[in-house]
Amino acid sequence: MITVKTYRGHIRNWKELCAELEIDPALPREEKEQEILVKAYQKWGGEMADHIYGMFAFALWDEEEKKLFCLRDQFGTKPFYYYQTEDGELLYGTMIRDIIGQPGFKKELNEEMLQIYMSLTYGAGEDTFFKGLKKLLPGRYLIWKDGKVEIHRYWTPKFQPDENKSLEDWADEIHSTLKSIMPEVKTEDETVESFLSSGVDSSYVLAMSDAKMSDSCGYDEERFDESRLAKKTAELLGREHSVCKITPQQYFDIVPYVMYNMEQPLGDASAIVFTIACNATAEHTKICYSGEGADEFFGGYNMYRNAERYGENLKTFYVGNTNIMKEDEKKKILKHYNPEVLPINLTHEIYKETEGLDPLTKMSDVDIQIWLEGDIYLNVDKMSTAAGLEIRMPLTDRRIFDIASRMPSRFKVNEEQNKVAFRTAAAKVLPEEIAFRKKLGFIVPIRIWMADARYNQDVQRLFHSEIAEKFFDVDAINEIFDDYVGGNSDNWRKVWTIYTFLVWYEEYFVKR
DSSP: EEEEEEEEEEEEEEEEHHHTTTTOOOOOOHHHHHHHHHHHHHHHGGGGGOOOOOOEEEEETTTTTTTTEEEEESSSSSEEEEETTTTOOEESSSOOHHHHTTTOOOBBBBBBBHHHHHHHHSSSSSSBBTOOOEEEEEEEEEEEEETTTEEEEEOOOOOOTTOOOHHHHHHHHHHHHHHHHHHHSOOOOOOOOOESSSSHHHHHHHSSSSEEEEEEESSSSSGGGHHHHHHHHHHTTOOOOEEEEEEEEHHHHTTHHHHHHHSSSSTTTTHHHHHHHHHTTTTOEEEOOTTHHHHHHHHHHHHGHHHHGGGGGGGHHOSSSSSOOOOOHHHHBBSSOOOTOOOOGGGGHHHHTTTSSHHHHHHHHHIEEEEEEEEIIHHHHHHHHEEEEEEEEOTTTTTHHHHHHSSSSSGGGGGOOHHHHHHHHTTTOHHHHHTTTTOOOOOOTTTHHHTSSSHHHHHHHHHHHHHHHHOOOHHHHHHHHHHHHOOOGGGGHHHHHHHHHHHHIIIIIIIO
């Protein structure tokens, strides 16, 4: 007998799987998807994820074999954690708080993660900020039997450029594939809204969907406010548009809530905005689309246009989308610095997997395996869950990645533009001014707000606190803060990364 012990996710190709596995498609969604997991495991075992499209993490108990089988999807859209107790029991789940509250768990800080965090602004790799608590990495499954844990990798991103297609061929394939995916992302009786920024990804998803309402965040600071452009996009597509206007006070007030529900610290300033957006959107819908995945798959970041000049030097420094503190700076501010704990160590196996491929492909693969899982998908999952909102990401799909994995880099990035083929596909349903609009990123006025004494009082409190003294040279971090307030706006990320760690630590090791 196979029992579902825990499951979170959404299976897209459930109709085909119900037919193949002889499951009643009229079952309620949760019951139906759990039945799919059980029968897929019985039929395909460790290869079951090869047959499933969607977002998922789960644990199954095999009574006959007396073993636990746990699996996380190919990209890590849903989290999965595990911890072995001193008496050999395995604690596991998709939420850290469900594990740390169980008998046998010893809550201790894994301070080495702080070194990784100070560079990347998120917890990368299989370790977490809780000592002994591990992440099951994307594309892996875990077997626990007779007190022993085995980890198996069932999927690896592989890139095999196909030189036989034109730009229009690639755009056609992207468009036709997304067109076939969209009906799977929701059922006919579900009502969905769609997050919308000024960018092409969310605009393309909205255009391809039947969502009648789009949702954006805005600010009084006009140069940071994408909601005006988003509104024009919604109007062009004949959709309604809702804007959540965010104030500095609202932004800072919610930081402890975010760090608590994130379960690990995250120094991505846009995560706070995303949280507010989720909470506002959850007031009028339970399901919302979002456009994550296309930037990493199709060359969306502006830094990718420098890939060729980096060449083989990439493997000495490129650890992903963010790298805000170098080792000499961390050595100066951290009280406990270990020269063996380096972010670049996380990438060694990835660079081996992409040996012989071009620099853009290598950068993309690092971001797919480290940045997407550690920052983007963590943020989407944790904050939407806290709000009671289910987010579905149509562009995060193996069939979309399959196109990207075969696409030569020149169709992703050129001297003038990024996401070239993807934008060309989007232009089939979007005006060119939107499809080829320059990427702004999810920009936040935090670099201005945090220098304002009306809003940075909690930052100053924690920078002078006993918590800060545990981990940092307080004079050194306050020198960074003073330099930032004094006009060096480049330091805002460093201040924010230190601050979010301190807030998280206070939530998990002081308040609780």
